[in-house]
Amino acid sequence: MxxxxxxxxxxxxxxxxxxxxxxxxxxxxxxxxxxxxxLALSESFDAAIIDIMLPVRDGLSVIEELRRQQVNLPVLIxxxxxxxxxxxxxxxxxGDDYLTKPxxxxxxxARLQALIRRANHVVEPxxxxxxxxxxxxxxxKVTRNDEKIILQPREFGLLEYLMRxxxxxxxxxxxxxxxxxxxxxxxxNVVEARVCKLRDKVDKGFDVPLIHTVRGVGYVLKHEA
Numbered sequence: 001m002x003x004x005x006x007x008x009x010x011x012x013x014x015x016x017x018x019x020x021x022x023x024x025x026x027x028x029x030x031x032x033x034x035x036x037x038x039l040a041l042s043e044s045f046d047a048a049i050i051d052i053m054l055p056v057r058d059g060l061s062v063i064e065e066l067r068r069q070q071v072n073l074p075v076l077i078x079x080x081x082x083x084x085x086x087x088x089x090x091x092x093x094x095g096d097d098y099l100t101k102p103x104x105x106x107x108x109x110a111r112l113q114a115l116i117r118r119a120n121h122v123v124e125p126x127x128x129x130x131x132x133x134x135x136x137x138x139x140x141k142v143t144r145n146d147e148k149i150i151l152q153p154r155e156f157g158l159l160e161y162l163m164r165x166x167x168x169x170x171x172x173x174x175x176x177x178x179x180x181x182x183x184x185x186x187x188x189n190v191v192e193a194r195v196c197k198l199r200d201k202v203d204k205g206f207d208v209p210l211i212h213t214v215r216g217v218g219y220v221l222k223h224e225a
């Protein structure tokens with residue numbers, strides 16, 4: 001799928017672009033509103049991610065012009081503005097969703113996928129399952145063999161990412177970029193610590209471990225009978 005990313009912050013643009021490419025998307029970046037609008041009007045995209053505070057032309061005016069020209073491209077707004085009035089204005093302008101900075105890539109990806117599914121009238125999955133481990137996306141509840149597992153928000157995001165990549169090895173850097181926000185410290189051991197806590201909650205007391213460490217590479221969630 002093809003995504004238009006209009007973002008002038010080089011760090012955020014690089015962070016989002018890399019994450020989307022790893023998730024199977026083709027990304028076309030634009031560093032200002034004028035170039036972004038030109039791309040949106042001349043090429044076909046499945047969705048757009050648009051920052052509000054952009055040089056040359058601001059993000060809201062870009063969205064307004066797209067809607068004026070009846071371009072029904074699903075738009076996820078990025079903004080450092082957190083006030084309710086700012087979010088309302090974003091929706092009234094024609095944005096379909098609104099995500100405030102800083103953000104975790106996992107949330108951006110989930111919101112983007114939801115926008116695309118709605119645009120294509122695809123029913124969203126309500127849960128993820130690996131063996132007897134079940135993660136309910138809407139209620140944010142996790143059970144294993146019907147036993148409730150209490151997770152912190154970051155642990156939930158980590159488990160969701162691992163389950164969405166079932167049987168696929170994910171590196172520490174991939175986890176950092178998908179589950180933590182773009183301000184993360186790449187030298188921290190937070191991933192190892194969080195995976196350890198998550199494994200203790202998910203695997204402890206069960207005969208079959210699901211979270212595995214691949215030495216020197218990363219982690220994988222899989223069921224080995």
